[in-house]
Amino acid sequence: MSVGDKTIETTNGLSRATKHPVQQITIRTDSREILANARRDIERYKLHDYFIVDVDSHHVEFDSWGEILDRLENPVLRHNAKAMTQDWPNAKQLAFSNHPVGLTFQDVFGRIPHQAQLAEDVEKSAEHRDLTLIRRAMESLGIKMQVVFPQPMLEMGLHPEQDIVTAMTFAYNRWFTETILPCEKRVKSLLCLPFHDPEASMKTIHEFGEKPGVVGFMVTSQRHAGVHRNMYMKIYRELEERGLPLAFHAGPSWGDTMTSTMNRFLAVHSMSFVTCNMTHMANWIVNGLPERFPKLKVIWIESGLAWVPFMMQRLDHEYLMRQSDAPLLKRLPSEYIADMYFTSQPMEVTMPHMLEATMKAIRAETQLMYSSDWPHWDFDVPARIAALPFLNEQAKRNILGENARRVFRL
Numbered sequence: 001m002s003v004g005d006k007t008i009e010t011t012n013g014l015s016r017a018t019k020h021p022v023q024q025i026t027i028r029t030d031s032r033e034i035l036a037n038a039r040r041d042i043e044r045y046k047l048h049d050y051f052i053v054d055v056d057s058h059h060v061e062f063d064s065w066g067e068i069l070d071r072l073e074n075p076v077l078r079h080n081a082k083a084m085t086q087d088w089p090n091a092k093q094l095a096f097s098n099h100p101v102g103l104t105f106q107d108v109f110g111r112i113p114h115q116a117q118l119a120e121d122v123e124k125s126a127e128h129r130d131l132t133l134i135r136r137a138m139e140s141l142g143i144k145m146q147v148v149f150p151q152p153m154l155e156m157g158l159h160p161e162q163d164i165v166t167a168m169t170f171a172y173n174r175w176f177t178e179t180i181l182p183c184e185k186r187v188k189s190l191l192c193l194p195f196h197d198p199e200a201s202m203k204t205i206h207e208f209g210e211k212p213g214v215v216g217f218m219v220t221s222q223r224h225a226g227v228h229r230n231m232y233m234k235i236y237r238e239l240e241e242r243g244l245p246l247a248f249h250a251g252p253s254w255g256d257t258m259t260s261t262m263n264r265f266l267a268v269h270s271m272s273f274v275t276c277n278m279t280h281m282a283n284w285i286v287n288g289l290p291e292r293f294p295k296l297k298v299i300w301i302e303s304g305l306a307w308v309p310f311m312m313q314r315l316d317h318e319y320l321m322r323q324s325d326a327p328l329l330k331r332l333p334s335e336y337i338a339d340m341y342f343t344s345q346p347m348e349v350t351m352p353h354m355l356e357a358t359m360k361a362i363r364a365e366t367q368l369m370y371s372s373d374w375p376h377w378d379f380d381v382p383a384r385i386a387a388l389p390f391l392n393e394q395a396k397r398n399i400l401g402e403n404a405r406r407v408f409r410l
Contacts, residue, residue, distance in 0.1 A: 019254040025113075027120075033112065035140035041383035042382075050142070050397060050401060053410065054147065055281075057147065059373075064086075081095045098223075099152065112184075131187075146186065148188070150172060156168060156169065158223060185212075198232055216244045220249055225291070250276050276303075285326075286329075311337060312337050343384065344371050382400055
């Protein structure tokens, strides 16, 4: 993948990249060069006056892993983690993480290496490096506000040691709310919940729920948990009373009973990002949680959109034959799903007529929110939405930012 000569204009005091020919995108390529076409799209689709909110982007917290480990509250865990980084050089950025089998296949054997490490040049300053990288992406994409998620922390739901998960979740949340969020009002976050532990999740909400920039909380979807279990009800009630959304952020897994039979990452990536959220949605709907918590905003992140009409049709079909299995429901499952919120990435665009039908089914004009998933290899730019011919002007504005403004009270 290559781009031509580029001169990068700077804003907000960012350094100016030198004009030079770029032959290949590597881990050191400047984000603004990779996103040069996105800047062109801002002009092409006249997006300057749009309020664009990116509801799903990522930073690479492994680059700050030592800072996060320093915030481990338990001195024994903190000592053990630091010992790993010192005694095992290869574990410097992995201690206590749960890096999944096969995830390194994402870079297509080195052909799409950018997200493997964000090693682009950043001038040393008092500002945290992540903030500079976040701003570069926001400016290139024309983003007004960006909801930033971690990456390795999304894998903690399948970690074998739950005490470590709880401790690391608090350590990461403290680091992000102390280091990143106070320094940039345009950056927001849906913080991770240690969902395996309801008491720890409640403590997380109480400690971080009113921190500047925290607009809700998130469950990492790759986990073996029944979201309908009674122990979670107090979490949902607390979020509903505070007016804070709950998001389910999908992720890959090559180790469950389904994906372990697959021999290509393409198949794993296609299915595992979707089936984890399908499972949680099925339990959420069938067990009547929309009736129990009608004011709780629920968001499904990074599963694309094509699966949603399937769930609507399949659950409706089964419900009409077995209503006694879902006695709390007062409407069809599809009607509850249509009240939920979804993020756009990765938006399946190969069959436009099916995408149009999908957007109609999920009431995209009011329920869909744009997301880039930057810097992942399959990211979507705002032009993905702006170029859709079947959306009217107001629908585009809503999806690109106005829906997020309403959901997160921006």
